[in-house]
Amino acid sequence: MIAKVAIELRAKPVDRLYDYLIPEELQVQVGDCVEVPFGTRVVTGYILALESEKQAAQRELRPLLRLMTDQTPSLEPEMIEMMRFLKDRYLCTWGAALQTILPPVTRVKTSARYVLGEFATEAELGVALVAYLKRYKGATKKTLVDQFAINKRQLDTWLQQNVLRLDVSHRSRLGKRRVIAEGKQGEQAFELEVPLALSLAQEIAYREVCKALDQQVSQTFVLHGVTGSGKTEVYLQAIEYALRAGKTAMMLVPEIALTTQMMARFQRRFGARVAVLHSRLTDREKYEEWYRILRQEADVVVGARSAIFAPLRKIGLIVIDEEHEQTYKQETEPRYVVREVAEWRAKYHQAVVILGSATPSLETMYRVERGRYTLLSLPQRIGERALADVQIVDMREEFRKGHHSLFSQALTHALQEVLAKGEQAILFLNRRGYTTILLCRDCGEAATCPDCDISLTLHKVGGSSLLRCHFCGHTEPLREVCASCGSERIRQFGAGTQKIEQALFEQFPGIRVIRMDVDTTGKKGAHEQMLGEFERNEADVLLGTQMIAKGLDFARVTLVGVVAADISLHLPDFRSAERTFQLLVQVGGRAGRHEMPGRMIVQTFSPEHYAICAAKKQDYDQFYQTEMAVRKAMQYPPYTEITQFLIAHASEQVAYNIAYLLYEELQNELFGRNEVRILAAVPASIPRLRGVYRYQVMVLYTSFARVKEAITRVYRKMLAKAKSGVVITVDVNAQMLF
Ligand SMILES: Nc1ncnc2c1ncn2[C@@H]1O[C@H](COP(=O)(O)OP(=O)(O)OP(=O)(O)O)[C@@H](O)[C@H]1O
Numbered sequence: 110m111i112a113k114v115a116i117e118l119r120a121k122p123v124d125r126l127y128d129y130l131i132p133e134e135l136q137v138q139v140g141d142c143v144e145v146p147f148g149t150r151v152v153t154g155y156i157l158a159l160e161s162e163k164q165a166a167q168r169e170l171r172p173l174l175r176l177m178t179d180q181t182p183s184l185e186p187e188m189i190e191m192m193r194f195l196k197d198r199y200l201c202t203w204g205a206a207l208q209t210i211l212p213p214v215t216r217v218k219t220s221a222r223y224v225l226g227e228f229a230t231e232a233e234l235g236v237a238l239v240a241y242l243k244r245y246k247g248a249t250k251k252t253l254v255d256q257f258a259i260n261k262r263q264l265d266t267w268l269q270q271n272v273l274r275l276d277v278s279h280r281s282r283l284g285k286r287r288v289i290a291e292g293k294q295g296e297q298a299f300e301l302e303v304p305l306a307l308s309l310a311q312e313i314a315y316r317e318v319c320k321a322l323d324q325q326v327s328q329t330f331v332l333h334g335v336t337g338s339g340k341t342e343v344y345l346q347a348i349e350y351a352l353r354a355g356k357t358a359m360m361l362v363p364e365i366a367l368t369t370q371m372m373a374r375f376q377r378r379f380g381a382r383v384a385v386l387h388s389r390l391t392d393r394e395k396y397e398e399w400y401r402i403l404r405q406e407a408d409v410v411v412g413a414r415s416a417i418f419a420p421l422r423k424i425g426l427i428v429i430d431e432e433h434e435q436t437y438k439q440e441t442e443p444r445y446v447v448r449e450v451a452e453w454r455a456k457y458h459q460a461v462v463i464l465g466s467a468t469p470s471l472e473t474m475y476r477v478e479r480g481r482y483t484l485l486s487l488p489q490r491i492g493e494r495a496l497a498d499v500q501i502v503d504m505r506e507e508f509r510k511g512h513h514s515l516f517s518q519a520l521t522h523a524l525q526e527v528l529a530k531g532e533q534a535i536l537f538l539n540r541r542g543y544t545t546i547l548l549c550r551d552c553g554e555a556a557t558c559p560d561c562d563i564s565l566t567l568h569k570v571g572g573s574s575l576l577r578c579h580f581c582g583h584t585e586p587l588r589e590v591c592a593s594c595g596s597e598r599i600r601q602f603g604a605g606t607q608k609i610e611q612a613l614f615e616q617f618p619g620i621r622v623i624r625m626d627v628d629t630t631g632k633k634g635a636h637e638q639m640l641g642e643f644e645r646n647e648a649d650v651l652l653g654t655q656m657i658a659k660g661l662d663f664a665r666v667t668l669v670g671v672v673a674a675d676i677s678l679h680l681p682d683f684r685s686a687e688r689t690f691q692l693l694v695q696v697g698g699r700a701g702r703h704e705m706p707g708r709m710i711v712q713t714f715s716p717e718h719y720a721i722c723a724a725k726k727q728d729y730d731q732f733y734q735t736e737m738a739v740r741k742a743m744q745y746p747p748y749t750e751i752t753q754f755l756i757a758h759a760s761e762q763v764a765y766n767i768a769y770l771l772y773e774e775l776q777n778e779l780f781g782r783n784e785v786r787i788l789a790a791v792p793a794s795i796p797r798l799r800g801v802y803r804y805q806v807m808v809l810y811t812s813f814a815r816v817k818e819a820i821t822r823v824y825r826k827m828l829a830k831a832k833s834g835v836v837i838t839v840d841v842n843a844q845m846l847f
C-alpha cells in the first residue's frame with residue numbers, strides 16, 4: 110500500500126499530497142500522523158488516503174519513517190473531508206487546511222539538528238566545527254550556513270557520506286508533557302437556571318427548529334429578530350432540545366469579547382458540559398477545551414469564528430449569532446466564510462443551522478427570497494418594550510449654528526440627563542486613537558506611513574504624542590513641521606476614541622468613562638474586566654469602537670450616542686451602506702433593553718443617506734429593497750459572488766505586470782462567458798502596505814461551480830510562474846475589499 114500524505118509546506122506551487130511506501134511493520138490508518146523523509150529533511154504529515162501500489166506513480170518511493178499517533182491525535186474522517194472542502198472552495202494549501210482544523214498545540218513541532226556522523230573527521234569538517242558539534246550536541250542548518258559559511262550542497266554531500274547525520278526530535282508546543290493528557294479535574298459546580306417561558310413568537314420559531322431537528326435533514330433557518338427580541342433564548346432552548354435527542358450543538362458569536370457573556374449564560378443553562386474556543390485562549394486552555402470536546406465530555410461549544418471547526422461528533426444544531434458580522438470571514442488563508450463551513454458540516458451531520466440577526470446580510474436574505482433558507486421572525490422586543498427612539502443630528506447644521514464641539518447640543522443634553530439620573534450611556538465611534546489625519550495647511554500634504562498608503566493616526570501615550578500606522582504598527586514622534594514643505598501650520602482632523610474620552614472629561618467634570626478599543630483591551634481578560642465594571646455601575650459611559658456595538662445587555666443603559674455615523678459610510682467598498690445600517694441598528698439595540706426606555710442619537714454629515722434614514726426607522730425591509738436595487742443595477746453580490754486576487758510585490762511594475770498577466774489568463778480561460786465579469790488589474794484599496802505594492806484583479810460570477818476550475822487553474826499557473834518575492838493571494842467570496 111501507498112500512503113498519500115499532507116505536509117505543511119511554505120512553498121505553494123509544490124502543494125500536493127506526497128506518496129510514501131508503508132513499511133510492513135507499521136500499522137497505519139487514514140488520518141494518522143506520520144514522520145516522513147522530505148528532501149533532506151524529516152517532517153511530520155498526515156495520511157489522507159491509502160492506495161494500492163499499482164495506482165501510484167511508477168517512480169521509486171521512500172518509506173514512511175514512523176507513526177506519531179502517541180503524540181498527536183489522528184484526523185477523523187470528517188476532518189479530512191473538511192480539509193478537502195476548504196481546499197476546494199477557498200483554494201488553500203493542505204497545510205493551511207490542516208492548521209485550521211487542528212489547534213496548534215496538537216501539532217508536533219519537528220526540529221532537526223546536524224550531528225557528527227560515522228565518518229566525521231577533523232580533516233573533512235575542520236577542528237572548529239567538530240568542536241562545536243561535540244560541545245553543543247549538533248547544530249541547526251542555520252548555524253552551519255550563517256556561522257560556519259557552509260553551503261547547502263556541501264551539507265547534502267556530507268549527509269550522503271554520513272560525515273554528518275540528521276538528528277530529528279519532536280516537541281509538542283506544550284513543552285515536555287505528553288500531548289494527550291488526562292481530563293481536567295475539579296469541575297466547578299454551576300447553579301443551573303430553568304428556561305424562560307417563551308413568548309408566542311419565540312414559541313413558533315422554536316417549534317419550527319425542533320421539527321427540523323426531528324426530521325434530521327440539514328436545513329438552514331434565518332432568525333430575523335429585532336434587538337432584544339429574545340433570539341438567545343430561542344437558541345438556548347433549541348440547543349437543549351438537540352442535546353436531549355443525544356446530539357451536540359455549537360453557538361458562534363462574532364467577537365471574542367462576547368464569548369464571556371454568552372459563556373456565562375450557557376453555563377447557567379448547561380453547566381460543565383459547555384466548552385469555549387477562541388483564539389485568545391492560551392495554548393494550554395485551547396488544548397484542554399479541544400480535547401474535552403474530542404473526548405465528548407463537552408457537547409456544547411461556545412466560541413468565535415474558529416470554533417466552527419470544533420471536533421464535535423453528532424452535531425444537531427449550529428447557531429451563528431449576528432450572522433451578518435464581517436468577523437465571520439477569515440482574512441488569512443484559508444479565507445473561509447463561517448456560514449459556508451457551518452452549512453457544510455450541517456450537511457455532513459444532517460444538522461440544522463440557525464443564522465440569527467436583527468440585520469441579516471443581504472446574501473442571507475436573498476437566499477430566503479430564493480427559497481433556500483427558511484425565515485423565522487421575532488418582530489418585537491420582549492415584553493413589548495419599545496425599540497430605542499432614534500434622533501438624527503445633522504452636524505452641518507450644528508457647524509452652521511456655530512457649535513464646534515464633538516458633541517451636538519442634543520447629545521450634550523442627553524448625556525447631562527443620563528448623568529443627573531444616574532443612568533448609563535454607550536458612546537460609539539468606529540475609530541481609535543486621538544486624531545486620524547494630520548494635514549499641512551500650506552501644501553495640503555497629509556502625514557502618511559512611510560511603508561503604507563495610509564494616513565497616520567495620532568495617539569497620546571503617557572505624556573507624549575506618537576503617530577501610528579494602524580496597518581503595520583509603524584510609529585514615529587509627532588512632526589512639528591510638515592515633512593514635505595516645512596510649514597508649521599499643521600492641523601489635526603478626525604477625532605478618535607482617545608479624543609472623545611478627553612472631550613468627555615473636559616465637558617462633563619467628574620464623569621466616569623471606560624474606553625474600550627484595540628488599544629485598551631490588549632491584555633488578556635481586559636474585555637471581561639471592563640464590561641464587569643460597567644455592569645457594576647462603576648462608570649457612567651462606555652465609550653468604544655465596534656467591539657461594543659453588539660450583543661451587550663446592560664439594564665441601566667438608556668442612551669446610545671453615535672459620534673460620527675459617516676466613517677463607515679465612506680469606506681471604498683460597495684458594502685459600506687449595508688455595514689453602516691447594520692452598525693446603527695446594532696448599537697441602537699443596546700439601549701432600553703430593560704425597564705427604562707432607551708434613545709439613540711446619531712451624529713452625521715449625511716442625514717439624507719438611505720442607510721441612515723432606514724436606521725432611524727429601524728426599517729430593515731426598506732433598507733433591503735433600496736440596497737438590493739443598487740446591487741442589482743451594479744450586478745454586485747448577492748446577485749453575483751466576487752473572487753479577488755491580490756498581487757503584491759516591492760516593485761510596483763512587477764506587481765502590475767503579474768496582475769496584468771493574471772487578468773489575461775483569466776480572460777483566456779473565461780472568454781465569452783456572459784455570466785462572468787473580469788475586472789481589469791487596478792491598485793487595491795490600500796495600494797501600498799508594509800512597503801509592498803498591491804494590485805487586484807476581481808472576478809464576478811453567478812455560479813462558483815462553473816468558474817472554479819478555470820480560477821483554480823489560473824491561480825496555480827500564476828503561482829508557478831511568479832518569481833520569488835511576488836505574493837499572490839486569492840479570496841473566494843471576498844467580503845472586504847482592501
Ligand atoms: N421569553 C422570555 N421571557 C422573559 N424574558 C425574556 C424572554 N426571552 C428573553 N428574555 C429576556 O429579554 C432580554 C433580551 O433577550 P436576548 O438577549 O435573548 O435578545 P436578543 O434578541 O438575543 O438580543 P440582541 O440581538 O439585541 O443581542 C434578555 O434580558 C432576556 O433574558
Ligand SMILES: [Zn+2]
Binds near residue numbers: 560561579
Ligand atoms: Zn504602515
